[in-house]
Amino acid sequence: MNMTLATGIPQSRNRSLAPLPGDLAIWFFIFAELLVFGALFVAYAYARRSHVELFNAEQGLLDRRLGLFNTLLLISSSFTAAQSVLCAKADRMRQCSQWLHLTLMLGGGFLLLKMLEFQRDAALGISLSRNLFDMFYLCLTGFHFLHVFMGTLILSAVAFKAGRGAYSSKNLTGIETGVSYWHMVDMVWIVLFALVYVIH
Amino acid sequence: MKYQSQSVAKPYFIAALGLFLGQIVFGLIAGWQYIDGSFLFPAIPFDVARMVHTNLLIVWLLMAFMGAAYFIVPAEAETEIYSPKLALITFWIFLVTGALTIAAYLLVPYSTLAAMTGDKILPSMGRGYLEQPLPTKVGIVLVALSLLFNITMTLLKGRKTSLNMILIGGLWGLALLFLPSFYLPVDTVKASYSWWWVVHGWVEGDWELILSALLGFILIKMTGIDREIVEKWLYIIVAMTLISGIIGIGHHYYYTGAPEYWIWLGSIFSAIEPIPFIMLVVFAVRMLLKRRREHPNKAAMLWAIGTPIMAFLGAGLWGFMITLAPVQYYVHGTNFTAAHGHLAFFGAYAMVCLAIISYAMPQLRGRAANSVTAQRWEMTGFWVMVISMFLIALTLTGAGIVTTFAQRMGDNPVSFMEAQERARIFFILREVAGFAFASGLLIYLVSFFAKGDYTYTDEVKGALK
Numbered sequence: 001m002n003m004t005l006a007t008g009i010p011q012s013r014n015r016s017l018a019p020l021p022g023d024l025a026i027w028f029f030i031f032a033e034l035l036v037f038g039a040l041f042v043a044y045a046y047a048r049r050s051h052v053e054l055f056n057a058e059q060g061l062l063d064r065r066l067g068l069f070n071t072l073l074l075i076s077s078s079f080t081a082a083q084s085v086l087c088a089k090a091d092r093m094r095q096c097s098q099w100l101h102l103t104l105m106l107g108g109g110f111l112l113l114k115m116l117e118f119q120r121d122a123a124l125g126i127s128l129s130r131n132l133f134d135m136f137y138l139c140l141t142g143f144h145f146l147h148v149f150m151g152t153l154i155l156s157a158v159a160f161k162a163g164r165g166a167y168s169s170k171n172l173t174g175i176e177t178g179v180s181y182w183h184m185v186d187m188v189w190i191v192l193f194a195l196v197y198v199i200h
Numbered sequence: 201m202k203y204q205s206q207s208v209a210k211p212y213f214i215a216a217l218g219l220f221l222g223q224i225v226f227g228l229i230a231g232w233q234y235i236d237g238s239f240l241f242p243a244i245p246f247d248v249a250r251m252v253h254t255n256l257l258i259v260w261l262l263m264a265f266m267g268a269a270y271f272i273v274p275a276e277a278e279t280e281i282y283s284p285k286l287a288l289i290t291f292w293i294f295l296v297t298g299a300l301t302i303a304a305y306l307l308v309p310y311s312t313l314a315a316m317t318g319d320k321i322l323p324s325m326g327r328g329y330l331e332q333p334l335p336t337k338v339g340i341v342l343v344a345l346s347l348l349f350n351i352t353m354t355l356l357k358g359r360k361t362s363l364n365m366i367l368i369g370g371l372w373g374l375a376l377l378f379l380p381s382f383y384l385p386v387d388t389v390k391a392s393y394s395w396w397w398v399v400h401g402w403v404e405g406d407w408e409l410i411l412s413a414l415l416g417f418i419l420i421k422m423t424g425i426d427r428e429i430v431e432k433w434l435y436i437i438v439a440m441t442l443i444s445g446i447i448g449i450g451h452h453y454y455y456t457g458a459p460e461y462w463i464w465l466g467s468i469f470s471a472i473e474p475i476p477f478i479m480l481v482v483f484a485v486r487m488l489l490k491r492r493r494e495h496p497n498k499a500a501m502l503w504a505i506g507t508p509i510m511a512f513l514g515a516g517l518w519g520f521m522i523t524l525a526p527v528q529y530y531v532h533g534t535n536f537t538a539a540h541g542h543l544a545f546f547g548a549y550a551m552v553c554l555a556i557i558s559y560a561m562p563q564l565r566g567r568a569a570n571s572v573t574a575q576r577w578e579m580t581g582f583w584v585m586v587i588s589m590f591l592i593a594l595t596l597t598g599a600g601i602v603t604t605f606a607q608r609m610g611d612n613p614v615s616f617m618e619a620q621e622r623a624r625i626f627f628i629l630r631e632v633a634g635f636a637f638a639s640g641l642l643i644y645l646v647s648f649f650a651k652g653d654y655t656y657t658d659e660v661k662g663a664l665k
Contacts, residue, residue, distance in 0.1 A: 023432065025432045025433060025435075025436050026436075028436060028479060028482070029436045029439065029440070032436075032440050032472075032475050032479070033443075035472065035475060036444070036469075036472050036475075039471060039472060040468055043467070043468050047464070128459065128461050129459050129460070129461060135461040135464060136464075139461075139464075139465065
């Protein structure tokens with residue numbers, strides 16, 4: 001793949017007045033999604049407060065290396081997604097499309113690894129009803145998994161349209177919208193990984 | 201009105217309003233029985249009055265949804281309805297089935313009705329809102345299938361807009377989600393699951409799609425705002441509704457014998473359920489502020505903006521107050537729930553039906569909008585109904601608070617009847633508000649007969665001169 005990093009996009013002088021990238025509506029959606037995850041995180045913290053030992057013990061069962069690898073996959077995918085936007089701004093549409101496909105591959109990799117992890121968890125007996133930590137772990141990661149899946153669907157549509165030449169530097173709202181959503185999914189995972197896998 | 205066949209919506213709307221009036225009459229009877237328990241006994245006992253009140257609500261809302269579908273689907277698909285004749289036959293079947301069912305509730309003891317209608321063969325009677333005897337339930341399914349066939353065929357031969365997809369998708373969901381009503385096992389945990397799949401699946405999921413589509417349609421037509429913008433909002437509202445509503449059903453599983461994790465899931469996700477309602481408010485108000493034209497039907501606009509606001513208060517705010525598991529532990533089954541039920545059903549679903557009726561009826565009667573006189577009657581009716589429904593919710597909340605503290609909390613809890621007695625003042629005030637609501641409905645109905653030539657279009661033209 002012949003891809004070069006796009007840089008040197010002129011920054012708006014007054015950043016505070018720069019409009020939000022993508023469609024305004026997606027930002028309402030992102031805000032709402034963050035509220036949902038925020039509520040879940042607060043509930044997790046609340047539940048952990050009264051079951052610290054259980055949470056610490058159960059966290060030990062999780063495969064942190066897999067989690068870390070998945071984190072790296074998602075962070076890389078956010079980078080490649082951002083590159084696709086920069087390429088679109090520079091009217092390098094072929095590269096834009098290639099970056100989008102790379103993003104999709106990384107996202108697909110996350111989904112695959114997470115499925116393997118769920119399989120491993122099930123073999124260990126982790127289930128919704130076993131204890132409070134397991135319930136939170138499965139719900140948080142399961143719900144996030146669905147979001148990654150939805151993100152890949154959105155980006156697939158964007159990549160498909162990009163491949164057919166639907167976007168240009170003057171018309172990239174669609175790409176920005178999809179990528180903004182993808183960044184949200186990535187950001188939530190970073191908090192989720194730290195909260196559920198690491199901190200104890 | 202562009203398409204001749206849209207006129208089949210008219211009988212549906214008229215019947216819906218008639219049934220609405222009936223619902224209110226039985227509401228007043230049931231409300232009076234809270235003050236005087238022997239009122240109309242044994243002719244109409246409380247359980248029958250309540251059942252007729254809630255069943256008429258469902259029937260009139262379904263009637264109005266169907267009318268709305270027959271009005272909107274052809275307009276959106278830009279083609280005539282596949283079979284207007286089928287739509288009319290369906291109407292009469294639905295109306296007669298509904299009327300016979302209500303008459304049976306009133307004339308025959310419920311257990312006898314169950315025995316007469318084959319409830320032994322396939323038990324399905326007895327659960328709130330789903331009390332209908334088996335033949336009525338089958339009738340509802342057939343009517344829904346006929347509607348779906350008709351509008352889906354209309355859609356297939358015409359333009360496919362996102363708004364139509366959401367509306368028709370919502371109506372398919374409505375029919376499919378009714379099916380669990382046929383499943384009534386002896387196991388009360390399972391029975392309670394399937395009951396909520398219908399009731400919650402409708403009002404906290406699927407019907408919100410129909411509500412969004414109806415509002416979207418009215419706002420596109422009245423504000424002249426680009427369809428693309430409206431549809432984008434609808435997608436997001438629909439997505440948020442499904443994200444919160446599907447798992448949010450868990451708030452009905454608390455303490456029913458369902459696994460414990462539902463206490464967490466139900467609390468968290470149902471706490472998010474107000475978000476789509478907030479979005480609806482933002483959406484409607486934005487569309488109003490950015491409107492590109494002044495529509496002469498100001499009353500319809502009032503309904504369209506009032507709906508999401510009242511829906512947010514009733515479904516969102518009042519729903520949130522009682523949804524968290526630790527709160528629900530104490531307030532379950534008190535008049536808190538009744539307060540939420542009244543304000544949510546009226547604010548979200550009754551009002552959106554009245555909004556589409558307000559928009560469509562003048563057109564079905566051959567004019568863009570009613571005269572200023574008629575609209576003033578209608579808007580007065582709007583305010584009287586909205587304010588009195590709010591008062592009904594407040595007084596029921598008062599009664600709920602009394603029950604919660606007197607009967608459920610504290611060291612010396614009193615008996616159920618004693619708690620009811622202490623809440624008496626609230627039941628009296630609720631009945632007063634109920635009569636106010638009924639008068640608001642009558643004022644609203646008068647608007648259909650009010651004469652007058654002067655219209656808001658004349659006013660706009662006058663201002664231009």
